[in-house]
Amino acid sequence: MSEQHPESTPGPTPAEADVDHPLTGALVNGGNAPGRRRAARKRRHLPGCLAILVALAVLAGGAWWAADKGVDALSGLLGDSADDYPGPGTGQVTIEVEPGDTAAEIGRTLADEDVVASVDAFISVANANPESANIQVGLYEMRHQMAAADALDVLTDPSNRISNALTIPEGLRVDDVVSRLAKGTDYTEKQFRKALKNPDIGLPRYAGGDPEGYLFPATYDIGPREKPVDIVTGMVDRWWQASQEHELESRAGQVSEGYTPQEIMTVASLVQSEGKTPADMAKIARVIYNRIENPSVEGTGGRLQIDATVDYALDRPLTVGLTQEERETTDSPYNTFLYAGLPPGPINSPGDAAIEAALNPTQGDWYYYVTVDLASGETKFAENGEEFDDYVAELRDWQAENCTGDEGDVC
Template sequence: MDESRVLPASDEAEYRAGGARKKRRGPAGCLAVLVALAVLAGGLYLGVTKGVDFVSDQFGSVEDYPGPGTGTVTFQVEEGDTVAAMGRGLKKEKVVASVQAFIDAASADPNSSSIQAGTYELAKEMRAVDALDILMDPSNQVRNTVTIPEGLRVADIVALLGEETSFPAKKWEKALSSDLGLPEYAGGNPEGYLFPATYEIGPKEQPADLLRRMVDRWRQAADAAQLEQRASELGYTPAELMIIASLVEAEGRGDDMPKIARTIYNRLENPENGITNGKLQIDASVNYGLDQELGVGLTSEQLQQDTPYNTYTRAGLPPTPIEAPGDAAIAAAANPAEGPWLFWVTVNLETGETKFTDDYQEFLTFDQELCDRHPETC
C-alpha cells in the first residue's frame, strides 16, 4: 500500500497530475518552519508582556516615584472610596507610580483610615507615602466656599455668587429656572428660600446643584421651626410665615426678632385699631418694590409710590418674601413672643437697641430718641 496516499497533506508536498507527489525543496520548507517558530515566539512574548501589564494594572507593583513631585494635581476623594480605589485614581493622575505602592504605604500607617472625602492638591510623581500624608490631613483639603449672609434678595445672591465663584452671574440666573426643590407654596419663586449659610462648592458642582442645596438647607430650618404646623396653628399659610420671616429679618436682630414678629401679627390681626389700619409700614418692603437696596432711606415721594410691596399704601402682607431669612427669623415668625405691641423703633443703630410699645405717643418719643442719636435718619 502506498502510504503517501493516507498521510495528511502538508506544506512539504503537493499533488501532481495523475496523483503522484512532488517533494518541495528543502530550504523553502525549513524557512517556513523558522518563520512559524518566530511568529510563535513573538506571540508568546506579547502574551507574556500583556499578561504582566494586566497583573500590574490589577494589583499594582512596588514601583514608586522618588519624589518630591512636580506641578499640581487636584484630586477628589469620594465618599466611600477604598484605599485601592484611591490608589487607582492617584495612578491614573500620575501622582503615584503604582497602585501597590500606595496600598503598601496605607497598610503601614494605622492612621490611613482617617482620610476624609474632599478635594486635595497634590503633585505629579510623588512618593506614595508623601501623597498619603497629604490625604490624611484634613487641613489640606481645598475648600472652595462661599458665604451667603442673611437678608439678601435673590438678585443680590446671584450677584455675589457670580463674584465669588468661577461661574458668571448669568449661569446662576439661568440655574434659577431649574427644579430646585422649592415647596409648592413658593409658587416657583426662590425669593426667601435660598438659605443664607456658608457652602462648600465641589469641583464638579454646577450652579443648580448649589441652589438645590440652599433650598435643602432652608427645609432644615423650616422643619426645625415646624413651619407648616405653626402656620396652621397661627391661622396663616406657610408662604405667609415665610413672608413674615423675611420682614423680621429686615427689621430686627437677636432677641428682638420674636417681638417684631408679634408686632407684625398684631398689626395684621387688628386692622381697625385706628392707628396703623393694618399697614405694616416697613421700609425694606417698599425698597424691594422699587428694586433698590433694602436699607436705603426713602423719600416721602417714594413712600407714596404704590407697588404691591408698599406697606405704607397697602394693608396686609406683601405678595412674596423680600429677602432670605435665617434660622432665627424663621423661628421668630413661627414662634412670636406674646405682647400687645403695635410699634417698634431701633433707637440705637450701633447697638441695635429696640423699643416696643402699643401707645402711639410713646412711639413718637422713641422716634425722637432715634433722631437725637442719629440725626441723619430724620
C-alpha cells in the same frame, strides 16, 4: 466611571474588607460635594461556608509556597507587601473624595488614576494612620505614581483641598446673592440667573419658582468643578436643611392663627430686615402677627407699614431715608403701607434666627417698634400710638445729636 457588571466585578480583598468604613469629613456648607456621585460599585460575595473553605485553601497553599521558597511570603499573600510606587510621582491629576467614600473606595479612585500602585497599598497605610479617618470630602491635586504613604499625607492635610469659601450673609436679596456669586467665581451673573430658572434646583413648590428667600445664607465651599446650577442647588439644599431643623412644615400651622410655610418665610425675611438681635426679631414677628390678626386695633387696618418692603418694591438698597411720599405712592403689592397683610413673598434670604423668630414669636401686645439708637440698633416696642410717638421723639433726639453727615455716619 461606568458601573461594572456583577460578573466581572472583583470581590473585596482582605485588606479592603477590614477598612471598608465611611470616612467622615464635612464641607462648610453641610456636605454638598462638587461633581457627580460615582456609580455604585457592585460586589459578589461567596456563600459563608464556601468562603471559609477557599480562605483555608489559600492559607494552606500560601504556607506551602512560603516553606518551599524559604521566605516569609504568607504575609505578602495577605497584602502586607502590596505593590507600591517609590514616589514622589510625576505630573498632576485631580482626585475627588465624595461623601460616604470608604478607605477602599478612595484607594480604588487613586489606583484607577494611577496615583497609587494598588488599592491594598493605600489601605495598608490608611490602617496604620489614625488621621485617615479625618479625610475631608473635596478635590485634591495629586501626582501619578506616588508612594501610598505620600498620597495619604496629601489627603489628610485639609489645606490641600481645592476650595473657594464664599460667604453669603443673612438678609441679601437674590440680586445681591447673584452679584456675590459672580464676583466669587469664574461665572457671570447671567449664568447664575439662568441657573436659578432651572426647575431642578429644588425650590419648594410654594415658592412658585421664585428663589427669593430660599438661597440660604451660609459659607459655601465651592469646588472648581461646580457649575452655577450646582452652586445654587447647594444653596437651596442648605435651605431645606434649615427647614427641617426648624420643622418649618409642621410648626407653620401652629403659629398664632395658623400660617403656611411660605408665609412664615415671608415673615422671617421681614424680621431679618428689621431686627438686629434674635430677641428683637421675635418681638417684631409678634408685631407683624398682631397687626395681621387684629386689623381694627390701633387703626392699622392690618397694614404692616415696614419701610424695607417699599425699598424692595423700588428695587433699591434698604435705606433709612424713605420719604412719606414714597410710602404713600409706590404702587406695588410689596408696599405694606398701602396694602394690608403680608407681601406676596420673602424680600430677602433670612437666616436661622429670623426663621425661628417667625415660628416662635414673643408673647406681647405690641403694634409698633422704633429703633431709637441707629448706632447700637436699640429698638423699643410700643402697645399704642402714644407710646410709639414718645419713642419716635427719642429717635429724633438721637439723630439731632449724632447725625453729622460725615463719612461713616449711620443716619
